[in-house]
Amino acid sequence: MARSRNRVYDPDYPYFITSSVVEGYPLFAIPEATQIVLDALLFLQKKRDTRLYAYVIMENHIHLVVQSNKLPSRMQAFKSWTARAIIDLLIDNGHYFHLHKLRKAKNPSHTDSDHQFWQEGYHPKHIYGDRMMIQKIEYIHQNPVKRGYVDHEEDWRYSSARNYMGLDALIPVTLFEL
Numbered sequence: 736m737a738r739s740r741n742r743v744y745d746p747d748y749p750y751f752i753t754s755s756v757v758e759g760y761p762l763f764a765i766p767e768a769t770q771i772v773l774d775a776l777l778f779l780q781k782k783r784d785t786r787l788y789a790y791v792i793m794e795n796h797i798h799l800v801v802q803s804n805k806l807p808s809r810m811q812a813f814k815s816w817t818a819r820a821i822i823d824l825l826i827d828n829g830h831y832f833h834l835h836k837l838r839k840a841k842n843p844s845h846t847d848s849d850h851q852f853w854q855e856g857y858h859p860k861h862i863y864g865d866r867m868m869i870q871k872i873e874y875i876h877q878n879p880v881k882r883g884y885v886d887h888e889e890d891w892r893y894s895s896a897r898n899y900m901g902l903d904a905l906i907p908v909t910l911f912e913l
Contacts, residue, residue, distance in 0.1 A: 749788055749802040750859040751871040754814060757840040757851045761794035762821065762833060769893055771820045772797060775813050777906045785809055786909045789872040791879065792893035798875045800862065800911075810857045818852035868911055872899070 756762050763769045769792050776799075779785040788800040803809045825833050837850035845851060862868050876899070879891035888896040897904040 745861065746802070746804045746806060749786070749800050749862045749868065750806060751862055752799045752801055752810065752857045752859050753796060754799075754810075754857045755796040755854045757837065757854050759795045760833065760836055760840075762825075762852075763792050763797075763893075764794050765824075765830075767824055767828075768821045771817055771824065773893070773906050775817050775820075779803075779809060779813060780907070783809055783812075787895075787906075788868070788909050788911050789875045789895045789899075790893075790908065791875045791891065791895070793878060793882065798878060800868065800871050800875065806859065810859075814853045814857070818850075821852055822850050872911060 763772070772792055776787055776790060779801075780787050783803070783805075785801060785803040785806075788802070790797065790799045801809075822834070822837065824830075825837075834850060837852060841849070841851040842855070860871075862871060872895075876888040876894055876896040879885050879894065880888050885891045888894065889900050889902060892905060895904065895908045898908045899910060
């Protein structure tokens, strides 16, 4: 069956994206790994003509609402760079248990690396209108609340919820009128 629902067709619209760490390993519990993702998102915005409307980084996955004329290549570069940087971080800090798990989880057909960090794909969902955009942004911001990590969405550091509330945030986003 074709996976047409998971492709980017129209760069003039934003997309809701989910990317997960392979096997659901909670590697974003390591603050330095999360910082690598934040730095990469900031780079995409500043240097790669990408609009980031919302994000959340959970312990083992990320959700984004993002828009770019070259979204597939931007996401491929994002995932490749963050994977390499986080694996280097794990090596440098002696996280051998995590490295062993990432080595075991690697797709055998990938011969260019010893580890696999991200699950394959990024599952883009085309956002067709304002109502859907608002729903996806609210879903992203409520993710840590529903998981029971915080009582209020603005209390989760690794989310754009603070941006939408006019509070100090870790990285900027393009605000969408909610």
